[in-house]
Amino acid sequence: MTDIPASGPAALRPALDVTSDAAKLRIRARYRSERRFRALGIVALSLTTLFLAFLLVDVIRKGLPVFTAHSLVLDVTVPQDAIDPSGRRDAAAIRGADLYPVTRDAMKAAVPGVQGRSAERTLTRLLSVGATADLVERLVAEPQLIGTPLRTRLLLSDDADMFFKAKHEVTSAPGRGVATPDGVSGTVTVTLSEPGFAARLAAVKAAHAASAQVLRLEAERSARQGAVERAKDAATKADALAAKAAAKDAAETLDDTLPSLLVALGGGLVKIETLEASRATGVVLLPFAEAKAYADWRIVAFERPASERKITDQEIAYLEHLRATGKVEAHFNTRFFTSGDSREPELAGIRGALVGTAWTMLVTLLLCVPIGVLAAIHLEEFAPKNRITDLIEVNINNLAAVPSIVFGLLGLAIFLNFFDLPRSAPLVGGLVLALLVLPTIIIASRAAIKSVPPSIKEAALGVGASQQQAVFHHVLPAAVPGIMTGTIIGMAHALGETAPLLLIGMVAFIVDVPQAITDASTVLPVQIYLWSDLPEPAFQQKTAGAIILMLVFLFVMNAAAIVIRRRFERRW
Amino acid sequence: MSDAVITQEPARSAAVQSRAKVVARDVNVHYGDKHALQQVAIDVPEKAVTAFIGPSGCGKSTFLRCINRMNDTIPICRVTGHIEVDGRDIYDPEIDVVQLRARVGMVFQKPNPFPKSIYENVAYGPRLHGLASTKAELDAVVEDALRRASLWNEVNDRLDQPGTGLSGGQQQRLCIARAIAVNPEIILMDEPCSALDPIATARIEELIDELIENFTIIIVTHSMQQAARVSQRTAFFHMGRLVEEGPTEQIFSNPKDRRTQDYITGRFG
């Protein structure tokens, strides 16, 4: 060490300092930034995982209810008269019969106090328009059942079904004191022996106070933004509500923005319109026997305000009664899998889309696998290494990255417009998807062929096989697992592809299940798109249900690809 | 002859004595810009073992692969000159390369059985060339080939098992059985023992001794001892040229060329 002269450039170099406080601080700062950097990676991965979990949970939560459906189970007798008074019992007569009176009478027998046409309509509208379809088919199969009472399932409408699927919509609590109604029908007043409604009244007032608060804030914001009219309007409303809330004992009129309150007594139900601490006035929704004092009564609330639901208080009253009397049954929704699309959510199924998908995938598979594999063989084994081959290669790589909707334009311009192939048909859908996944399959097949060692081919050539025989007898079979893996992944991609199919018209509303590759049809992802666009909540549920089904398909396909890769792919 | 198939007529080439099976003149091979083989000329006698020796990259394997035109599969490879088998130019465009390879079998450096059963490995060639029309005939051909490759006793109870499951030496004998199953006239062996242990090597060498009764064998080898043990004639290649060719004893005991001498005495290699 001492040999080194102290002069010269070395003297200007600072000594490596790792012991001073400043150096320690510096090291510590460096390690802090190390930890920060590492944390960023963890955060990124966690966020991605969270998003995926959120997506899957959201879809599953929304979609699972679709696999159950609610029906009424009633004893229905279909008299011969209803089908054909002259005694015909053939399938056409049975299918053509108007069973409305039969179901109406069955429902009236199940729900008390339904009088008059409009009440009847309200009641029967709880059923799906296709409620009797199963019954009709049963009668067609066994005409001897006509005239005998049959325990039968009548499918409920989507609104009724959705009502039963939504949890905690109806709450009920025992009432204090004795309740005495002053009538049995129409508008009645229920008087209590003590202020049993006080808590409810307070809740309504509190709700008013809260709304007033919100309106005030809105008024302020509008004023800041210079919307004077809106601000004034909101302020007025807020004042009115605040006044109502302040008047502690004043009667309240319940409107449809508040939860519906009802009084249940003697088997009947009264919907409250005006509420006081110990008195309420309202209409009778379900009848009770007599106007006397009831010690055993309950306060019932339909928690969701009427303005936020598609189903009226009267309908809920009927449905609750039917449920309480054990007439409602939840069962597996087989119809979802057995019927085609429909305008009625409760009748719509995905059979048509599934069959359309099957046809489309069949066309895609039959086209893209042979073409893709043969093209890969050509490029990997036979093509001379020149500019043209290079060009084809670049072209395939780029084609794999072309937006899928552009393939839709191609299908529209070439297959539909130029070749005049039928619109909306699985034939064209399959053609377009085949072109779309062709690059994927070519690339995967080439990789699989490339991984087969050349010695295998040489061995075949050595015993006098031609180049083609060597490839087709030995290289190709050895590459099959890799090709299959690539094909499955490509097909999974095609299965979820939507955009190009929209352009070639596979968005039509199609009720029939397609029978051939030239029939108009739709496919699973397009069906999802179509349903997601419809306003009915029941269709939103169907959408999520169809998504679950599609994800299951994709999962199975990818799992199959992984299994094939693990089990059959040979390491050379 | 409009359709030129190599026929079994006796050799008509006037260039050498009648027992020459393969005759090569002025053979040049280019890989792209590289001149891999220059002006090679040799006569390979029938029903004998000819060994090609020489340092790595000297062109001996390249020349071997010219004899059954395996070089055709390499796009950048260009072969000029004249090679005759039984007096027919094998680079004649009329020649069907596939039939040529059926007559000139090949065994490769590393055992390369097909990923199929032992039976299928041997049966592939005969099936390809229509050598058996019934299953029984095919069975007989397979058995005969395996016997001649002295493998039958070891595998006759597991013919349906994959050929890749055999030991290295067995695999190489399977490849020899596969080659002789199509009954070729010539068998080219490209360092057939380089991937094998000494015991397996000894068995292959024994086998080569037995095979010359029926086949003309050309073997490329890295090992001079092996060349001395198995071959009747030896050719020494160096830097893409055939330096010297003659009876094995003469090459090893009394080489004419200085380079040959240096090589066999271990000066380079």
Add this chain to the structure above:
Amino acid sequence: MTLLYFLIMALLTAGAFVAARRRAVAVAGGHQAALHSRPNHHGYLAAFAVLLPMLAIFSFGMPFVERAAKSAAFATMPAEITADVLKRAVATRDIENFATGKFAGEAPRAVKEAAAALTSTRENGRATVFGLGLLTAAAGFLLVRGRITLAFRARNRFEAVVRIILIACAAIAVLTTIGIVFSVLFETFRFFFDPSLKGRPTVSEFLFGTEWNPQAAMRADQGDIRTAFGFLPLLTGTLLITLIAMLVAGPLGLFSAIYLAEYAGPRVRGAAKPVLEILAGIPTVVLGFFAALTVAPLVRAAGERMGLDVASESALAAGLVMGMMIIPFISSLADDVINAVPQSLRDGAYALGSTKSETIRRVVLPAALPGIVSAFMLAVSRAVGETMIVVMAAGLAAKLSFNPLDAVTTITVQIKTILVGDQEFDSAKTLAAFALGFVLFFVTLVLNVIALQIVRRYREQYD
């Protein structure tokens, strides 16, 4: 009819194979090895000689027959119907329904006549295709059969045919590109330069116009709405959503990749890889549903809580979900390029006393930069071309805005909106969709070509 044709084709093919094979065996007369080619090769050759011409005649003949049938049907109709696109579409459906017996009610006489013309042309045409198919099949078979001799090189001929088929298959990929370019380019050219087209814009009106309102072309009679084909609002909308997506996916994807490539142990990798793969495999229609029904309301609610005015189809919601879609894409590409950086570079940095993160930031990332840039470019091209998420979650009305809380529309949304439903190939509106498709194809192509070129160079550098 189609089924029958294919059935006959299959039978004839199989028959030709068997017959030619028998013939070859007979010619060999017990010395099979004397045949140049195996009997099977003779069989294959004969089968191909039957199958290929029959297939070709069918696939070219049938669309031709359909066209001929349709024009025969229209020939009987008055010009005022065939000239009007909508009327023609209705007439086509009526005629088709009548011809197939699905017409409900009493058809007008014109429809009946047209249907008769359609049916007769179609039947005659199909019979011709049928006959031609059989004829060529017979000719093909006889041609092969007549040449079966000992020396006939059936295998070589057969392999030559196979070779052509292989080349044809490889050519399909190129034909697809040509088809795309041809279809978008041709219609785009008409959109700008076809003099018979009403309401077509000039190129500069299209490129620099700030108003996009193609629907107006359909309601010309409603007066005050002016048709406009200004592309700028679509461009800004697309860019806005792409930008949001990249702001989400860029950091998340890149940091995921860095963590997976440099820090994660086998267990974390084993758990994180499937997550990314599942996310990558989720169809975009599902993401669109999620964006429209879950994320958009959440964004809106959050915005309103903060006192902001949020459109229900905000660019933010669509962009967020699109970003999520792209994360696995960026992460897997970046993972690859980071892994391709040679270990020796890292070792050099460690040997100087760098911490891991300093090595990554100062050495690995700069070395991998070209690859990462190309990954981002591919991701942008993906985002620009993505359709379903924006169709379901972004707006329809074109608005020149850079506010992420506004509803904007994109190129793909407009293509889909214009082309779904009834369309006519000679309206400026429909052709506008093709012009948009051209822009989309061109932009993504340029991005892809450059990105793939960079990746290629990058790989060469470290291989």
